[in-house]
Amino acid sequence: MTTQDELRTMVVAYGDVLDGALEPLGPRVGFDSGDPQTSGISFFEGHGVSVGVWECTPGGWTIVDRPNTETMMLLGGVARITPADGEPVELEEGDVFVLPKGWSGRWDVVETVRKFYIIAE
16 A cells, blocks of 8 residues: 555656566457557556556557546557547657547557556546
């Protein structure tokens, strides 16, 4: 359990966390194409925010009514994100994007992606 004092402590994640080893998390829940295996590391959770690095091998899945807002920067790979009411957008290393609470659409990982993320409730 996280204490209030721990939530007031500065968290530092040095640059090597962005390309370092990640913990295997298994297949992406709800996938419907490919074999999207995930791994990640979370280095801050508190105040309704989660920050970390996540990686996924090729595959695809649909998201309906996202429960939170996620801001991401792709550190590598290629993903195609298709909003439920729009055209596909292909994203690659260096691209930053936000999927807001309530967003619906589809993720298709074309080449294994690694992202830095911030999720806010």
